[in-house]
Amino acid sequence: MPEHARIAVVGPTGYTxxxxxxxxxxxxxxxxxxxxxxxxxxxxxxxxxxxxLRGVLHLDCVPYDESFLDGVDAAFLAVPSGAAMELVPTLxxxxxxxxxxSADFRFRDPAVYSRVYRREHKATALLERAxxxxxxxxxxxxxxxxxxxxxxxxxxxxLIALLPLAKRGLIRPEIVVDSKSxxxxxxxxxxxxxxxxxxxxxxxxxxSVGQHRHAPEMIQELRQLLGEEPALSFTPHLIPxxxxxxxxxxxxxxxxxxxxxVRRLYxxxxxxxxxxxxxxxxELPRVKAVAGSNFCDLAFAIDRxxxxxxxxxxxxxxxxxxxxxxxQCLNLMMGWEETTGLMExxxxx
Numbered sequence: 340m341p342e343h344a345r346i347a348v349v350g351p352t353g354y355t356x357x358x359x360x361x362x363x364x365x366x367x368x369x370x371x372x373x374x375x376x377x378x379x380x381x382x383x384x385x386x387x388x389x390x391x392l393r394g395v396l397h398l399d400c401v402p403y404d405e406s407f408l409d410g411v412d413a414a415f416l417a418v419p420s421g422a423a424m425e426l427v428p429t430l431x432x433x434x435x436x437x438x439x440x441s442a443d444f445r446f447r448d449p450a451v452y453s454r455v456y457r458r459e460h461k462a463t464a465l466l467e468r469a470x471x472x473x474x475x476x477x478x479x480x481x482x483x484x485x486x487x488x489x490x491x492x493x494x495x496x497x498l499i500a501l502l503p504l505a506k507r508g509l510i511r512p513e514i515v516v517d518s519k520s521x522x523x524x525x526x527x528x529x530x531x532x533x534x535x536x537x538x539x540x541x542x543x544x545x546x547s548v549g550q551h552r553h554a555p556e557m558i559q560e561l562r563q564l565l566g567e568e569p570a571l572s573f574t575p576h577l578i579p580x581x582x583x584x585x586x587x588x589x590x591x592x593x594x595x596x597x598x599x600x601v602r603r604l605y606x607x608x609x610x611x612x613x614x615x616x617x618x619x620x621x622e623l624p625r626v627k628a629v630a631g632s633n634f635c636d637l638a639f640a641i642d643r644x645x646x647x648x649x650x651x652x653x654x655x656x657x658x659x660x661x662x663x664x665x666x667q668c669l670n671l672m673m674g675w676e677e678t679t680g681l682m683e684x685x686x687x688x
Contacts, residue, residue: 344673345410347373347435349426350417351400352388354523355440358662359415360385364395366666366680368673373407374400377422411435413672415665424462427486431465436672437486438665444469444488445556455555471560472668474677475499475612481671489668492660493518493553493575496586498560499615499635500652503608505564509596510648512565515589516557516573519543521582521626524656545576582657583626588650589642598641601648605637613678614659614667624653631655632685633663655685 346363350356351374363369374385383400386393401407403426408414413436416423423443430437446452449460460466470484471477473495481487490498497516504510525534532538554573561569602617609615616636618624624636635654642649654660663681670677 341368341412341673343368343370344412344669345370345372346669347371347375347408347411347414348417349375349403349414350377350419350422351385352376352383353417354657355661356417357389357392358657359417359665360389360392360396362658362662362666362680364392365683368675368679369669371396371398372411374398375403375407376400377403377418377426405429408433408435413438413669415662415669416440417662420456421458424460424465427465428462431468431485436484436669438472438489438668438672439469439487440489440661440665442488442491442552442556444486445471445490446559448559451555451559455552472664473498473560474664474667474671475609475615476502476560478671478677481668482674484672487665487668487672489661489665491553491556492520492524492584492654492656493551493573493586494556494560495660495664496584496635496652496654497557497573497588499654500586500588500637500650501561501590502564503604504590504592504601504648505561507604508566509592509594510565511591511593512561512567513570513591514561514572516571516586517576517589518573518584518586519576519578520584520656521580522577523582524584524660525577539577539579541579543576543578545574548574551575580626582655583630584652584654584656584660585624585626586652588652589647590650591647598639601639605639609637614663614681624651626653626655627685627687629653629655629659629685631658632683633659633667633681634685635659 416439420441423441449463470480472487472489638651640649
């Protein structure tokens with residue numbers, strides 16, 4: 340078990356890159372050695388990209404150059420989908436452990452990736468080596484892996500919410516997911532009119548209805564858990580907050596199970612999970628309670644009119660939904676305590 344690790348962050352100037360650096364600069368086992376840009380030949384100072392990190396880390400964000408990887412133990416790839424598959428083979432050949440926050444290695448079937456992301460996968464030989472990076476589901480695999488595919492933010496909120504019931508075969512495959520996300524989930528480079536402050540403030544709107552890229556990712560994992568093909572209907576929405584996801588999940592139990600028994604199953608499964616919190620009876624998850632933290636909060640209800648089970652899940656899309664979960668995976672890959680550098684509570688108010 341290494342006492343510390345030297346880290347490179349590839350793609351440091353976006354929201355996820357900034358969140359990674361916010362967490363890593365407070366991580367006692369980590370030394371950030373390189374901040375590498377893939378989409379530009381321009382060097383940018385870290386305070387230019389992330390003013391909140393001024394005086395915290397004294398590195399520039401420089402154009403990608405393999406010479407900066409000398410001595411690096413692990414790399415985070417916070418790059419657009421399509422870029423990671425070009426970089427990962429070289430990183431692995433150097434013996435560098437990789438946590439990829441793009442979608443390039445999330446799918447086991449390259450045909451699904453090509454259909455969803457409309458590009459050919461150029462590193463299909465590595466898909467078998469990639470581990471889907473959800474610690475609550477694949478902790479033991481992550482520990483042994485050199486290549487971890489960090490899940491999408493929506494799938495993390497949904498899979499954590501469904502895992503205890505799905506793995507026991509207690510729910511029917513017809514599942515409806517209604518998710519609301521803060522605007523940062525769209526990324527920092529979205530310059531379309533629809534993402535301007537004046538367009539989003541005071542508004543609330545669905546997007547990618549019936550065709551969001553995260554739906555096939557959820558289907559892949561639910562198929563494994565349920566042992567049958569899920570009929571998933573997923574609709575995401577944008578709400579005018581900067582960060583956070585609240586997912587409302589509707590499903591039917593195969594046999595009637597009292598709500599308190601459902602709650603006991605979750606408490607049993609998540610008793611030892613450091614970042615999954617079952618909120619007390621009478622309370623419901625809220626985005627503000629998890630903002631800036633690596634926690635996912637869950638609650639349950641039975642619809643008295645339809646009999647459907649409703650599961651509510653909240654997390655920060657930039658932290659547990661991206662960078663925090665990625666650091667959780669790094670801790671596992673390095674053999675450290677899983678919570679290292681991640682136990683900061685959320686920000687209130």
